[in-house]
Amino acid sequence: MRPKLSVTRGPAFLLLLLAALALIPTHRASAAPVEAGAPFLIEREGRTIAVEPYGPNIVRITLSTRRADALGAPGYGFTGRPSASGWSQATDANGYTVLRSDRMVVRLAPEALSRPEPMPLDPLNQALRNTYFGGPPSPGRFTDMLAIETAAGKPLLTMHRWSMIANAAANPAANPAAGGAAPAGDAGYRVAATFDAPADEHVFGLGQHQAGLLDLRGHQIHCWHDYGAIGGETVCVPFVVSTRGYGLIWDNPSKTTVDLAINQQSQWSSDIGERVSFFVIAGARSDEIYQGYRQLTGATPLLPRGGYGYIQSKAIYPTQDQALAVAKGYRDRALPLDTLVVDFLNATRQGELDLDPARWPDPAGMNRTLHAMGVRSMLSVWPHFAPGTRYYDMLLQKGWLIRDVNGVPDHGGYKPDAIGPNIDTTNPDAARWWWEAIRDRYIKPYGFDDIWLDETEPDIDPANDIFSIGSGKRYYNVYPLFHTASVYEGNRRDFGDSRRIMILARAAYLGAQRNGTVFWSSDIVSNWDMLKRSIPAGLNFSASGMPYWDTDIAGFFSPSLPATYRPEHPPLIDPSDVRDNVGRFTDYPELFVRWFEWGSFQPIMRAHGERMHNEVWSYGKQAEPILSSYLRLRYRLLPYIYSLGYRTYQSGAPIMRALFMDFPEDPNALDLKDEYMFGPAFLVAPVVEQGATSRKVYLPAGADWYDYWTNRRFSGGQWIEAAAPIETIPLFVRAGSIVPLGSAITGASKDQVIETLRVYPGADAAFTLFSDDGTSYRYEHGAGSVTTVQWDDRAQKLRYSGTLRQPKQPKVEVVSH
Numbered sequence: 001m002r003p004k005l006s007v008t009r010g011p012a013f014l015l016l017l018l019a020a021l022a023l024i025p026t027h028r029a030s031a032a033p034v035e036a037g038a039p040f041l042i043e044r045e046g047r048t049i050a051v052e053p054y055g056p057n058i059v060r061i062t063l064s065t066r067r068a069d070a071l072g073a074p075g076y077g078f079t080g081r082p083s084a085s086g087w088s089q090a091t092d093a094n095g096y097t098v099l100r101s102d103r104m105v106v107r108l109a110p111e112a113l114s115r116p117e118p119m120p121l122d123p124l125n126q127a128l129r130n131t132y133f134g135g136p137p138s139p140g141r142f143t144d145m146l147a148i149e150t151a152a153g154k155p156l157l158t159m160h161r162w163s164m165i166a167n168a169a170a171n172p173a174a175n176p177a178a179g180g181a182a183p184a185g186d187a188g189y190r191v192a193a194t195f196d197a198p199a200d201e202h203v204f205g206l207g208q209h210q211a212g213l214l215d216l217r218g219h220q221i222h223c224w225h226d227y228g229a230i231g232g233e234t235v236c237v238p239f240v241v242s243t244r245g246y247g248l249i250w251d252n253p254s255k256t257t258v259d260l261a262i263n264q265q266s267q268w269s270s271d272i273g274e275r276v277s278f279f280v281i282a283g284a285r286s287d288e289i290y291q292g293y294r295q296l297t298g299a300t301p302l303l304p305r306g307g308y309g310y311i312q313s314k315a316i317y318p319t320q321d322q323a324l325a326v327a328k329g330y331r332d333r334a335l336p337l338d339t340l341v342v343d344f345l346n347a348t349r350q351g352e353l354d355l356d357p358a359r360w361p362d363p364a365g366m367n368r369t370l371h372a373m374g375v376r377s378m379l380s381v382w383p384h385f386a387p388g389t390r391y392y393d394m395l396l397q398k399g400w401l402i403r404d405v406n407g408v409p410d411h412g413g414y415k416p417d418a419i420g421p422n423i424d425t426t427n428p429d430a431a432r433w434w435w436e437a438i439r440d441r442y443i444k445p446y447g448f449d450d451i452w453l454d455e456t457e458p459d460i461d462p463a464n465d466i467f468s469i470g471s472g473k474r475y476y477n478v479y480p481l482f483h484t485a486s487v488y489e490g491n492r493r494d495f496g497d498s499r500r501i502m503i504l505a506r507a508a509y510l511g512a513q514r515n516g517t518v519f520w521s522s523d524i525v526s527n528w529d530m531l532k533r534s535i536p537a538g539l540n541f542s543a544s545g546m547p548y549w550d551t552d553i554a555g556f557f558s559p560s561l562p563a564t565y566r567p568e569h570p571p572l573i574d575p576s577d578v579r580d581n582v583g584r585f586t587d588y589p590e591l592f593v594r595w596f597e598w599g600s601f602q603p604i605m606r607a608h609g610e611r612m613h614n615e616v617w618s619y620g621k622q623a624e625p626i627l628s629s630y631l632r633l634r635y636r637l638l639p640y641i642y643s644l645g646y647r648t649y650q651s652g653a654p655i656m657r658a659l660f661m662d663f664p665e666d667p668n669a670l671d672l673k674d675e676y677m678f679g680p681a682f683l684v685a686p687v688v689e690q691g692a693t694s695r696k697v698y699l700p701a702g703a704d705w706y707d708y709w710t711n712r713r714f715s716g717g718q719w720i721e722a723a724a725p726i727e728t729i730p731l732f733v734r735a736g737s738i739v740p741l742g743s744a745i746t747g748a749s750k751d752q753v754i755e756t757l758r759v760y761p762g763a764d765a766a767f768t769l770f771s772d773d774g775t776s777y778r779y780e781h782g783a784g785s786v787t788t789v790q791w792d793d794r795a796q797k798l799r800y801s802g803t804l805r806q807p808k809q810p811k812v813e814v815v816s817h
Contacts, residue, residue, distance in 0.1 A: 031088035031100065039071070039082070040089055040099055042108060049108065049144055053084045057103040057282040058292050060251075061146065063162050063193075064275035074277065075251050076469075076478050077510030080296040102151055104282050109145040116143060116160075140165035140189070148246070148280050156246040160265070162193040162276045186471040191252065192269035193276045197261035201244050202670050204658060205544040206258060207237035207508065208521065214536040214658060215671040216240070216260045223256040224476055225457040225507045231533060233457075233522035235507045236477045237544035238268075239293065243664055247289040249296065249510065251277035253478045255463075272474045286661040287653045293545040294652030298514030300547050302649050303604075304450070305774030306376050306748040307502040307518070308641045309338030310631055311606035313378075314614035315556065316343040319359040320366045326615060327375045335616065335628055336635045336746045337375055339502075341608070344380040344454060350419050351385030351392060353441045367447035374747035378504065379442055380452040383434070383483065386420035391437075395423065400430035402458065402465050402472075412460030422458040425486045426479065427468035435490025451487055452504040453517075456480040480507040481515075488515035497777040508546055518548040518604050526555030526588065526609060531595055532688040536673040538602070539658040547648045547655050550604035554592040558610055561585055569691025572726040578620045581613050587690055589619040590726065593626055597729040598686040600630040601678045603641075603655045626727045632744065639740040639754050639769060644679045646770035646779070646786075655679055663700040666717070672698055680767070681737035681760070682708070685722065685730040697722040697730050704735035704762045706815060713762070713817040733815075735762025738789050738798075740769060740810070748774060754810040757789060759798060761814055765791040769804065 034040055039052035039062070048070035050062040060082070064070040087101045095110035121129070140163050147158040167187045202215045206223055210232035213219060222229075223236040238250035238258075250256060252270040259267045268278070281292035294300070312330070317323045323340055330337035348356045355363050367377050385392050385401065395401050401409045401421045409421035425431040442448045458479050462472030469475055484505050491501045503517040512519075521537060524530050534551050541549045567587035575586045582588040596616075599605045607614055616627035634641075644655045654661070657677040659669035675685045675698060683705065685697045699705045701717030708731040714720060722730035733739065741756040759765065772784030787802040798812050 031090040031098075034084040034087040034089050034099065036084050037082070040097075041070075042097060043067075044111060044144065047142060047144075049146075051099055051106055051108070051146075052082050053087045053099070053101065054080055054279070054296065055083050055292070056086055056101040057288070058279060058296065059099075059104065059106055059148070060277070060279050061159070062275055062277045063142070063144065063164075065140075065164055066274055069274040072275070074279075075253060076475075077253075077297055077481055077512075078251070079298045079511065079514070100151070105149050105151060105153075107147045107149070109147070111144075114143045114145040148282070150245070150282060154245070156244055156282055157242075157248065157280055158196040160194050160196065162191075164189045164191050164274075164276065167272060186272070186474055188272040188274060188474065190269065190271060191273040191276050192267055193278065194265050194267045197264055197266045198244070199264075201242055201261060202660060203240050203242050203260050203266075204540055204660060205237070205240040205247075206540065207544050207546075208233065208235040208519075208537050208541040208549075210234070210521070210524070210530075210533050210537045212533040212536055212673065214539055214673045216258075216540070218261050220262070221258045221260065223250075223258055225480075227457055227459050227506075227522065232524045232530065232537070233506065235519070235522075235541070237508055237510060237512075237541070237546060238477075239510065239544050241286060241289055241543055243660060243670065245283060245289075247279075247281040247283065247293060249279040249281070249293070251279065253475050253509065254473060255476050271476075272471075286664070287651060290545060290652035290654065297511040297545065299650075300513045300648050300652065301516050301777065302500065302645050302779060303502045303516065303518070303548065304376065304500045304748075305638075305642055306338035307450075307604065308638060308645060309605070309748045310336055310634060311339040311341060311378070311604065312337055312615065313341030313343060313606060313608040315608065315610045316345055317341075318345070320361060320363065324366060324369060327370055327373055329615060329617065330375075331373050331746065333617070333628070334746060336631045338748050339376045339378050339450065340370060341378045341452065341606075342380060342448075343452070343608075344382055346380065349386055349389050350382060351389035353381070353391070353437050355446075363446040363448075367449075371447070374749045376449040377447075378450040378452050378502070379448040380454055381438055381442065382454055383422045383425070383458070384414075384420045384455065385423060386417055388417065389420070392420065395430075398430070399468075400424055400427055400433070402460065402462065402467065404465055405471075410460050410462075410465050414460075422455065422460055422479075424468050426475070426482045430468070431482065431486035432490065435486050438487060439490065439494060450502040450504070453483055453487060454504075454506060456483045456505045457507045458483075477509050479509075480505055481509040481512045484512055484515040484517045488517070491516075492777070497780070500775050500777055508541075508544075510545075513546050513548070518550060519546055520549070520604075520606070520608075521551045523556040524552060525557045525559055526585075526591065527559055528591060528688065528690050530555055531591065531598075531686075532674065535598070535676070535686060535688070536658075538656060539673075539676055542603075542654040542656045543658055543661075545652065545654075547652075548603050549656065550602045550606050551595070551599065552608040553599040553606065554588070554595040554609060556609045558585070567690055572691060572693070573620055573622045575620060578618065581611065581618055589623045590690065592619050593623050593726060594687050594729075596627050597630055598684070600634045601682065601684045601729075601731075605634055622726075629727070635745055635748075635752075636741050636743075637739075638745075638748060638752065639742045639771070640679065640681070640767075642774075643740070643768060643770045646784075647768065649779075659700055663702055666701045668698055668717075669700045677734075681733050681739050683732040683734065685732075687724045687729060692724060693726070694721055694724050695730060696720070697732070699732065705732045706735065706760050706817065707731075708733050711815050711817050733760045735760050736765045736791075736793065738765045738767040738791055740767070740789075753806045753808075754804070756811045756813050757798065759791050759812065759814045761791070761793055761796070764793050771805065 039050040052060040097108040099106040254271040256270045283289035465472035571587040573589035663669040769787040
């Protein structure tokens with residue numbers, strides 16, 4: 001339950017107060033530099049307020065009734081360091097404490113101006129109310145008003161109040177006889193902060209939420225991992241980006257409820273903590289905010305180059321022979337493929353960390369064959385250990401399994417003898433062992449390339465469990481950060497810069513992007529509604545500082561269809577030649593084609609799902625040539641996509657971009673749930689309606705646009721009806737773009753040259769190309785080739801900055817309409 005707000009603290013008065021204060025002239029006293037290495041502190045009646053710069057446009061705000069907690073370091077996920085260089089502090093003539101840099105101003109109101117009052121009532125009315133509602137203010141609720149603005153005076157964010165209210169004891173004493181290591185109790189406080197929410201503010205991010213929302217304004221968001229959430233799993237990344245020009249990172253890993261722009265205010269409230277702690281990043285452009293997020297939580301490394309190609313999977317390829325046959329099928333058809341996935345249920349028992357020899361007689365030989373074909377392998381390794389398996393007793397003895405408060409390993413809802421509890425990778429020793437077991441049982445002897453870390457919520461609800469770092473209630477959302485780090489950091493520790501790895505995981509948290517991880521939309525249902533809702537889910541996840549996201553193309557779970565099922569419209573793909581694969585889901589081949597077209601323009605392209613067959617030739621003779629053409633297009637665009645990956649590594653900028661990022665001045669573009677930019681050039685508008693052969697597309701103002709398929713040019717700021725026959729996804733290119741197109745290849749390990757630099761005129765343009773070995777981390781030390789290509793639209797000339805390392809220069813193609 002959220003804290004009840006006092007009736008004497010209405011937002012209307014606060015708005016009037018702020019407006020009045022804006023009219024009072026302020027006079028800065030002589031400013032003093034902020035002391036390096038220490039936050040600026042204010043002590044008020046048993047509470048501490050700390051303001052700590054992390055750069056000219058980044059501050060951390062911490063408030064607590066416990067001084068030591070207000071002074072404590074940020075929580076898990078943060079790697080950035082404080083920096084007060086260029087900041088000064090002063091007290092102005094109105095009593096405000098003012099901290100200032102050349103980018104940002106923080107104003108803390110004096111206590112007298114922080115206390116809101118309601119509109120006055122007549123004395124009798126007030127006296128009658130006091131009988132029931134009078135008395136001292138509720139303990140734990142505070143009105144320390146703090147405003148943040150740009151150096152030019154543009155308001156960004158105002159915190160009106162905060163609270164820190166003691167919880168009842170959350171966990172009973174651990175049972176020492178059962179080996180428990182839990183604290184005697186973990187009550188803590190329920191902490192919250194309330195901010196202003198102007199009518200023109202739009203907010204994005206907070207991880208993955210699959211209810212179909214893009215703009216989160218006016219909604220309550222449950223920010224915690226929930227595999228069973230209606231519509232698909234929710235994943236918490238407590239970071240939002242606002243159209244007012246700021247990002248806010250909430251530094252609390254417990255279950256958090258965020259009410260956005262309700263009654264002209266936004267409130268963040270977390271179940272357990274000892275302080276309110278959050279970061280504010282100011283940015284004139286959204287990418288500047290993502291640069292700040294990168295600074296605070298870590299850079300997103302480049303994936304292996306093959307990770308940007310095509311990943312083929314299904315649930316499951318159960319044998320070595322089937323896996324090899326699938327790879328051979330792609331090569332026999334001269335179709336691109338880079339990664340083949342060996343999904344779960346590959347072991348003799350869950351937790352043996354083996355491959356069933358009856359089904360996988362020679363894994364090393366299988367991988368040698370795949371590698372000879374230029375195909376990487378990804379292996380699913382679950383973190384569960386069933387009782388009786390080879391490691392269970394050792395893990396139990398060492399306390400490396402997630403346990404309940406009584407010290408008993410938590411099996412969740414699974415059959416205890418079949419699945420077992422999760423390993424506790426928040427324990428550094430357990431995390432090291434976990435990585436070394438994967439290394440020594442799968443990577444070194446068999447040659448698997450990449451690792452799928454499923455079940456990373458963890459899927460066993462940790463609310464009543466104990467991690468090595470503390471209670472599951474307190475650290476509800478952090479397991480995926482630790483679990484993905486165990487493999488990424490272990491790989492870097494043991495292989496140095498030589499071996500780049502890609503990890504696939506189902507949940508994330510602040511900072512998890514630095515672990516070489518691709519996150520996917522979890523086990524979603526295969527239907528048209530899910531396709532529609534997946535697009536804004538991915539856009540908000542990308543907006544949360546997590547650049548690598550994808551879906552199971554065409555969904556994971558097959559819906560149970562009645563015998564009377566009929567699609568709403570005649571299917572655009574004839575299913576008659578694949579009836580054994582799709583059953584009565586007669587429009588599924590059409591759904592697969594539409595989802596595959598969209599998947600070609602996701603940061604990662606991966607097909608997966610519970611189906612008998614799931615390859616591009618599995619959905620009929622009408623579907624196969626369409627799917628093949630988009631596979632080939634994906635690989636022609638590989639120089640563009642890989643260069644975007646390098647751009648993301650350098651800047652933190654998302655690849656899949658909701659339109660608010662690039663067109664903040666166009667109100668029509670702020671909440672378009674089914675369009676987005678793919679890098680700086682492409683506007684993608686997936687078809688999400690069954691039977692549709694056209695769709696309305698909004699072309700944002702501020703640019704002209706070219707239809708990719710016809711080269712027809714359109715003015716921005718208008719809706720158009722775009723043709724969308726089954727073989728066409730509406731796709732537009734912004735005027736003032738350079739798109740590099742590579743030679744045809746069947747895998748990213750093959751030599752590829754840039755055949756064409758396609759220029760879309762109408763504005764000056766620039767694009768930075770990056771290439772390197774695609775398999776190592778040596779790019780972090782300057783290895784690789786960086787070439788900036790620039791188009792002078794007035795002179796109609798292209799020039800290079802840097803060297804394009806290939807045998808001959810690409811053809812330059814200037815698009816005309």
